[in-house]
Amino acid sequence: MADTVIFHIIKEMTTMTNALEIHIEELRAELRNADPAERAQIEAELEQAQSELAAAKAEQEGAEPPH
Secondary structure, three states, rough: HHHHHHHHHHHHHHHHHHHHHHHHHHHHHHHHHOOOHHHHHHHHHHHHHHHHHHHHHHHHOOOOOOO
């Protein structure tokens, strides 16, 4: 039972990190084509997504998330 729970948690975390990685790539693509009015918002979203990804990866590895 515990093995099944751990498997599902790992699978969910992997799915979440994959989704964040895709989101980061999409934001980078948007940033390349962004007009100056949109740049600050996209950069902020990109920074947030990168922080979330770092925290998720740290959690997967059993480390403390970066601050």
